[in-house]
Amino acid sequence: MAPAPYRLTLRLTGADPSAPAEAVTRALRAAGLAFEVEVIERIPDAAAPAAPASTPAPDPVSPPATR
Numbered sequence: 001m002a003p004a005p006y007r008l009t010l011r012l013t014g015a016d017p018s019a020p021a022e023a024v025t026r027a028l029r030a031a032g033l034a035f036e037v038e039v040i041e042r043i044p045d046a047a048a049p050a051a052p053a054s055t056p057a058p059d060p061v062s063p064p065a066t067r
Contacts, residue, residue: 036060
């Protein structure tokens, strides 16, 4: 079976607003997974529906070299 790209949507509740996906990014890098972050969006509270605030994705990081 050949590898194929997939898009995942994760909802991080209680994330640090200054670095909302940092823990997930560290975990994926530590696992040696190749990935790219396309967009990070803030989901408004249910009581205040508004357009999500988008943050540009950081530059892709090369996966660690395998031995």
